[in-house]
Amino acid sequence: MTIATLIPEQRTRPETEVLDVAEPTPWWRRAALTTAEGAIGVGVALVFVAWSRRVDTNPLNQIAQVSALAHLQLQLWVLGAVAIVVALAGLRWAGHRFAHLAEPVACAIVSGVSTSLVAGAILVGLNGTPWGVGGRSHDSNHLAHWATALSDGHSITSPIYPPAYVYALSWLSDVTGQPAYYALKDLQILGTALLGPIAYLAWRMVLRPLWALGAGTVAVLPVLDGYKPAGAIVVAVSIPLFVAVTQAFRRSATLPVPALIGLGVGLGALAGLLLLTHPVYVLWPAPGVAAAVLLLTPWRRARWRAAVLALSGLATLGVVSGPYLYRFLTGVPDVQENYFYFDALQDPAYFLMWRGSSRPTGDWPIPGEVGGVGVFGLLVAVAIGVALALAWKRSLVATVVLCFASVWMFRFYAAARMSALHEVRLWPRTSVILAYCALLLIGAAAFALWRRLGRDRPPAAALGVVVAALLVFGMAGSATASRYLPDGPGKPGSLTWAAQHARLLDGSCPRWVGQSCW
Secondary structure, eight states: OOSGGGOGGGTTSTTOSSSSOOOOOOHHHHHHHHHHHHHHHHHHHHHHHHHHTTOOOOTTSHHHHHHHHHHHHHHHHHHHHHHHHHHHHHHHTTTSTTGGGHHHHHHHHHHHHHTHHHHHHHHHHTTTOOOOTTTTSHHHHHHHHHHHHHHTTOOOSOSSSOHHHHHHHHHHHHHHTOOHHHHHHHHHHHHHHHHHHHHHHHHTTTSOHHHIIIIIIGGGGGGOOSSSHHHHHHHHHHHHHHHHHHHHHHTGGGSOHHHHHHHHHHHHHHHHHHHHHOTHHHHTTHHHHHHHHHHHSOHHHHHHHHHHHHHHHHHHHHHHHHHHHHHHHHHGGGSOOOOOOGGGGSOTTOOSOOOTTOOOSSSSSOOOSBTTBOHHHHHHHHHHHHHHHHHTTSHHHHHHHHHHHHHHHHHHHHHHTHHHHTOOTTGGGHHHHHHHHHHHHHHHHHHHHHHHTTOOOOTTHHHHHHHHHHHHHHHHHHHHHGGGSOOOTTSTTHHHHHHHHSOOTTSOOOTTSTTOOO
16 A cells, blocks of 8 residues: 555546556555555565575585575576466456456565575575574674573663663564574574565655566665664665655645554654664655655645654654653763774765675675776766656655755765764665665656656566566675675675584584584
């Protein structure tokens, strides 16, 4: 169900916010269909992960790694073939009363495999060891320690660390009966596998299925992080949430008060949950969201109704995450963030490729063709210009551009103070959300150009998008998977290498290393 379709009289206007508008349907039917799409995506992702457990091979052997990747590709295309058949069925029986279901079902299936290949690679890379990515070092150790404390009835010792992921780990440890140090492995794999379906479902709040899959879900690929998937999930959900907020304010003049309160409560609760999971990815773009709301809300007609929406949303957000948000905002100045990882020592204007914890080899950033800027950087600049020129009044374009601008300015503000304060303040991690917004704006620019040319939607659009998306997810998943296949200390797969060589809690060694563990 989209925010836009809550107002029937708005659906046929040229300035409608929904890309690829569908025929009017009752709200309960739209809600049921969207829920079913989410269930299908999650189910396919879980099937993929369960199937990946059959790959029982030595992850320390490079030949075995290649064979495992090929097996995962076969899984993707077997499940993807089901989506292709569904799309073909919708094309073949276009006049049937249920033909309109083919597109969302096919897209939901593809969303289920979108990030599951990387989850399967993590499962292969950790085959034979109960440790998660990272073993018992750094953040993994802290998370497991805090989750163990929660299970024992104590509290998290850090007042500003986002608690939602720790609570999830503690709950999973209690349910499975594993130590939190081992349950972290399952949480990392599940978080990675479900990132795609979650991103798709989040974008379905504001986009039709093909755009939610082709633009929203594809855009999460550069931000995927199997080590700490919570951050990627927050990035994937926060931007469509902000677009939905802007749309809700923009249409507040025509919404009844109960609907405004319901929207405010729902959006505020989701924003509060994201703050409890990874606050900076919500706080950095927040000024941009406020600017988009101020710019696009019809204040003369919606003044008091917009106030109802704002108060209900802020009140709910305060109930869900208010105490933690206060601790976070007041406690951050007292925390020394002085871990200067490689990104902090590079060009602050470069954000186009996020490497996570992997240190690249050779020159970085990679030198480009035009003044040091590569083709992708030029494409992003052109896309932002085209999107603004042709569609700046659309909620999606205005919100994403202003969120990008907000994060962009924070990045330079924090980097400019780095030398004087000798602190990083996480500014390199703004690359994650900047790259995500850049890909979204490329999609928005393509749609704006298509609309300007007056082109009709091709009859086989669903089939084309499904096949293209499967190719992208397969190739990107295989390339990303290399970071989670152990290849030695100091290399891209060092985190799973550490998990394969870390001594177990009972003093024994993982399966494939004999007695060569520490």
